[in-house]
Amino acid sequence: MLPASVDEAVEALAETPGAVPVAGATDLMEAVNAGRLRPAALIGLGRITELRGWRYEDGGTAVLGAGLTHARMDRPDFAALIPALADAARTAGPPQIRNVGTLGGNIATAAPAGDTLPVLAALEATATLARAGAVRDVPVSHLLTGLDPIRPGELLTWVRVPLLHAPQVFLKAGGRSGPSRGAASVAIVLDPARRGVRCAVGAVAPVPLRPLEAEAWIAGCIDWDARGEEGAQAVDPAALAAFGEYVAGACVPDAALDGAPEGAATTLVRQRRTVAVLARRALGRALK
DSSP: OOOSSHHHHHHHHHHSTTEEEESSOTTHHHHHHTTSOOOSEEEEOTTOGGGGOEEEETTTEEEEETTOBHHHHTSHHHHHHOHHHHHHHHTSSSHHHHTTOBHHHHHHHOOTTOTTHHHHHHHTOEEEEEETTEEEEEEHHHHHHTSSOOOTTOEEEEEEEEOOOSOEEEEEESOOBTBOSSOEEEEEEEEGGGTEEEEEEESSSSSOBOOHHHHHHHHHHSOTTTTTSTTOOSSOHHHHHHHHHHHHHHHSOHHHHTTOOHHHHHHHHHHHHHHHHHHHHHHHHHTO
């Protein structure tokens, strides 16, 4: 089935229980080929042009179509809008993946190493889900954790992202390797209006992690009034290093190391060090 509009796609989902919406199919076909998924039918979203763009909404929000490809998010006009999301899209894999893989597919698949997911978590983005006769908005973090998942018959249509007009950084270590726990990524978003820092760590757990205590602590260490002044130091380098360790300890706690087999413990220690370095560097870049 190849609907030409969101309404047609929603109707097709209602009429065909068990059907799976598909756009880029980069993750879906892997699951089908591996025998993990046997959809009753596929509903292609490639003809729905409205889902491949974005628009501004009153209140300082960007509304992103679920069909936005990683390659499209990497272009300069989008990068100026949401730079951390553009940076994440740029690391999402080789060109053949970035050209067809979509933002909505990243969310719906919810793979641990999904590159855009920590950025969406740090930005506190919201997803719009449509079904026959109803539309609802759900925090993307709730979809990823299963707290409020996509229900049968629902189609992810839009992703709403608050535009903070402030520095944001995404850094990643390691190559794309599916759900491998060997890589790590960190998204940092500054919120100067609230004098806050948002941080999300990807690929080290089944879902992006928000180290809320570390966020609150480092926000109190930043001289927000000094930011933007030439030569001013917004935060002490020692605080940056401590923040990295704070984030790493929250995401890979000591309890995870205790009793772990030697090989697993070595991997966790390496992962913890990687997260600490990424968090320190990402915040340092955001505060420049």
